[in-house]
Amino acid sequence: MSSRRIVAVGNDPDVHLLAQQYSEEVLVTDDPLDALDIVRRVDPDLVLLDHRFGHTQIAEFFRRADNNHADIPVVVVGTDGCDIGASIEFAQMGARDYLRGRDDYGRLEHIIEAIEGNPQAGVQTAEQTNGTSQANTKESASRFFAEDLAGSVSMAGKSQAVLDALKMIRLVAGSRCNPILIVGETGTGKELAAKAIHLLRHPNDSFVAVNCAALTATLLESELFGHVKGAFTGADRDKTGLLELAGSGTLLLDEISEMPMDLQAKLLRVLQERTFRKVGGVKDIVCSATIIASSNRNLKAEVQANRFRRDLYYRLDVSPIVLAPLRSPERRADVSLLAEYFLQVSTICPEKPNKVMSLTRLAVEALEKHDWPGNVRELRNVIDRAILLETTDKIGLSGIVIDPTLCAHASENPTAGLTKSFSLAKAERELIFRALHETGWQKTRAAALLGITRATLYAKVKQYNISKHSHASAGPTEDVPEAAMSNPISELAPVC
Numbered sequence: 001m002s003s004r005r006i007v008a009v010g011n012d013p014d015v016h017l018l019a020q021q022y023s024e025e026v027l028v029t030d031d032p033l034d035a036l037d038i039v040r041r042v043d044p045d046l047v048l049l050d051h052r053f054g055h056t057q058i059a060e061f062f063r064r065a066d067n068n069h070a071d072i073p074v075v076v077v078g079t080d081g082c083d084i085g086a087s088i089e090f091a092q093m094g095a096r097d098y099l100r101g102r103d104d105y106g107r108l109e110h111i112i113e114a115i116e117g118n119p120q121a122g123v124q125t126a127e128q129t130n131g132t133s134q135a136n137t138k139e140s141a142s143r144f145f146a147e148d149l150a151g152s153v154s155m156a157g158k159s160q161a162v163l164d165a166l167k168m169i170r171l172v173a174g175s176r177c178n179p180i181l182i183v184g185e186t187g188t189g190k191e192l193a194a195k196a197i198h199l200l201r202h203p204n205d206s207f208v209a210v211n212c213a214a215l216t217a218t219l220l221e222s223e224l225f226g227h228v229k230g231a232f233t234g235a236d237r238d239k240t241g242l243l244e245l246a247g248s249g250t251l252l253l254d255e256i257s258e259m260p261m262d263l264q265a266k267l268l269r270v271l272q273e274r275t276f277r278k279v280g281g282v283k284d285i286v287c288s289a290t291i292i293a294s295s296n297r298n299l300k301a302e303v304q305a306n307r308f309r310r311d312l313y314y315r316l317d318v319s320p321i322v323l324a325p326l327r328s329p330e331r332r333a334d335v336s337l338l339a340e341y342f343l344q345v346s347t348i349c350p351e352k353p354n355k356v357m358s359l360t361r362l363a364v365e366a367l368e369k370h371d372w373p374g375n376v377r378e379l380r381n382v383i384d385r386a387i388l389l390e391t392t393d394k395i396g397l398s399g400i401v402i403d404p405t406l407c408a409h410a411s412e413n414p415t416a417g418l419t420k421s422f423s424l425a426k427a428e429r430e431l432i433f434r435a436l437h438e439t440g441w442q443k444t445r446a447a448a449l450l451g452i453t454r455a456t457l458y459a460k461v462k463q464y465n466i467s468k469h470s471h472a473s474a475g476p477t478e479d480v481p482e483a484a485m486s487n488p489i490s491e492l493a494p495v496c
């Protein structure tokens with residue numbers, strides 16, 4: 001995160017907020033001559049000057065700045081509907097640029113990039129810079145695959161974590177290892193890895209998947225094994241199970257930790273004997289499919305908690321493929337690469353097929369700062385949303401919308417963190433923590449994000465005893481002082 005410093009001159013709160021969007025250190029004054037003093041003392045990177053001071057005062061500001069050799073870029077900020085012609089005059093006085101009004105605020109990002117001498121900001125590739133043909137895009141996209149795994153399945157990444165996982169995928173796929181276990185938080189690419197193994201091992205056979213958490217015990221059993229007519233009430237005809245449907249292909253048992261214990265025992269028998277019977281059936285059916293189990297829970301801990309069978313765990317855990325969380329130090333470096341990859345392969349906007357988009361440096365900074373509790377899936381969604389909203393060919397900071405309620409790591413349910421033990425005070429504490437976290441603990445920006453004053457933010461940080469090292473929802477509800485309950489959550493409404 002950049003440590004740029006901005007001086008905002010004028011008393012328009014919109015201009016202060018604009019400055020806070022780009023700087024963790026904003027100094028505000030409503031007097032242009034005072035501003036010169038501040039400029040001299042703090043040597044800022046940018047000055048935002050309200051055009052309402054009028055030509056005379058602004059000209060005086062530039063004259064004095066010149067005399068003091070204060071070579072600081074100044075951007076004059078206009079109000080909606082003000083005279084555009086004025087920009088030339090401001091430029092002649094020495095202004096770096098002029099924003100016509102709120103609709104033009106978005107341009108500040110590009111101005112800052114130009115000032116900071118990085119006109120090719122973002123993660124543009126040479127191909128994108130030199131030409132924007134579709135062929136070039138595809139070519140550059142392929143450079144981001146650590147390995148083009150198999151057919152349609154590609155895993156983007158160049159971090160050690162992904163390279164290790166890719167190596168394991170190839171090794172395991174090329175072996176006779178069966179069953180195969182893939183572990184990792186939700187959204188880390190377990191299903192993608194399973195499909196890659198399938199395509200490498202059985203390119204011409206079926207891939208079938210079932211989520212063990214989505215079905216009741218009885219349904220899951222008949223889904224897996226099938227049943228014969230009359231096996232139970234409602235079984236009015238024979239049903240082929242997924243084990244049989246997979247044939248010589250692959251069956252993915254997603255979220256295996258959620259499989260009921262008695263079904264775990266039946267699965268173990270299939271893995272050992274390679275045969276099974278339909279529910280209510282008497283005939284042994286041979287199972288020749290590769291069985292892949294995936295889990296976002298720590299299976300060893302599940303065994304210790306007596307929720308998962310030890311024998312099945314040992315059978316599965318022969319050479320597990322581990323997918324690291326995106327935020328982990330070993331995989332974090334992939335964030336910008338994945339973002340660019342999704343930018344290039346996204347099909348969310350079919351009407352923008354030839355539009356090669358890139359990300360501004362500030363947008364990449366925002367992506368890199370986030371913790372990605374929903375991992376690659378969350379990142380993909382953020383990029384899709386940005387593409388959908390973007391009207392230019394470059395995605396800037398304002399296009400990056402990260403859901404602040406997504407705070408519980410490894411949670412499939414975005415509101416889990418809030419609903420587990422819900423109270424207004426707890427939710428408020430959580431939102432404040434998130435805002436601070438999102439803004440790298442810059443209180444001015446966090447307050448702006450939350451739509452509250454800095455003073456209110458300070459009071460709440462103290463009240464809830466929030467610190468960098470406290471978890472968002474740490475501390476029992478009883479720890480939250482009673483007074484907190486009377487603070488209207490609505491004050492934080494802009495976050496949601």
Ligand SMILES: Nc1ncnc2c1ncn2[C@@H]1O[C@H](COP(=O)(O)OP(=O)(O)O)[C@@H](O)[C@H]1O
Nearest residue numbers: 155156157185186187188189190191192376377
């Ligand atoms: N390394 C990667 N490269 C490209 N896309 C990925 C990668 N990892 C995950 N994805 C994408 O992220 C999304 C979530 O991946 P998925 O395999 O469903 O995760 P999981 O099964 O662990 O929840 C999918 O759209 C997938 O294609």
Ligand SMILES: [Mg+2]
Nearest residue numbers: 187190191254
């Ligand atoms: Mg999955």
